[in-house]
Amino acid sequence: MATTTAAQRRQQARIEYDAFIKSCPTNQLLDRISDKWVSLIVSALADAGGPMRYSDLGRKIAGVSPKMLTQTLRSLERDGILSRTVTPSVPVRVDYELTPLGTNLSCLLTAVKDWAEHHIEEVVEARERYDASSEAS
Amino acid sequence: MATTTAAQRRQQARIEYDAFIKSCPTNQLLDRISDKWVSLIVSALADAGGPMRYSDLGRKIAGVSPKMLTQTLRSLERDGILSRTVTPSVPVRVDYELTPLGTNLSCLLTAVKDWAEHHIEEVVEARERYDASSEAS
DNA sequence: GTGCCTACTTACCAATGGATAGTAACTCTT
DNA sequence: AAGAGTTACTATCCATTGGTAAGTAGGCAC
Secondary structure, eight states: OOSOOHHHHHHHHHHHHHHHHHTOHHHHHHHHHTOHHHHHHHHHHHHHTSOEEHHHHHHHSTTOOHHHHHHHHHHHHHTTSEEEEEEOSSSOEEEEEEOHHHHHHHHHHHHHHHHHHHHHHHHHHHHHHHHHHHHTO | OOSOOHHHHHHHHHHHHHHHHHTOHHHHHHHHHTOHHHHHHHHHHHHHTSOEEHHHHHHHSTTOOHHHHHHHHHHHHHTTSEEEEEEOSSSOEEEEEEOHHHHHHHHHHHHHHHHHHHHHHHHHHHHHHHHHHHHTO
């Protein structure tokens, strides 16, 4: 009991490091913006160059469920990346638009999207090579 | 039966669009690199400036489970973003290193990380404003 | 009234991801 | 020679997340 094993020491170090990381807001923010739906929503709004309605986003980002769309939009609104404007017209109308902060972020995410477009062929080739050598085992 | 309702037409449009999106490799790649653990692994390797071992990565990226670490490393290796080198020494030793393609990508992901570091205060303020106005309802 | 419109919310269920323990293969200690 | 320790994983279980489909509000057209 008095001696600490290597396993115990490792465990201890891990807990302390964990706590440090979890209290670091930068890492939390990085996690948030490294999200699949966040990239797609922000780049959709950047492409549009102006406000988009809920259903416009749902149509442009095919594959997103209404639940996920609402959830992600709310979290982006909370983070000040986009603004939500409700117009109480005949059927209610909701517009989403990037804030200056969101526009700033969209430049980076667009760069990532462009990277994907430019390097997709290299990645596909790498996958084929990897799969071919795995099957040869 | 002969008439198609608006709901049916919407459903149909959605399925067609879905199929289109799912067969678009660029979107698949964007999804892959918009992952939390991918960002952290690639930026860890970029920071190191050289190869890192499995356990080094596990320690630097505190909070990652061995399962997720292995899974993400394998998929990045398959995509040609990093290389995996096994040295069959006394205890086996595995080194991971960014390929030129991975180094290229790391520039973008580092830019995103820096953005998070520079704008975290604005985001925190936006959250406080949002939470304060929500509670006042 | 019945149905339709938008923008959601809710309920349910399958899949993803995290915590923890175990494995292989070999070496070093006792 | 038995047991502990090393690295780099697998395997298992379980909580959380995310997708699907259906329901809701509130007003207008038919």
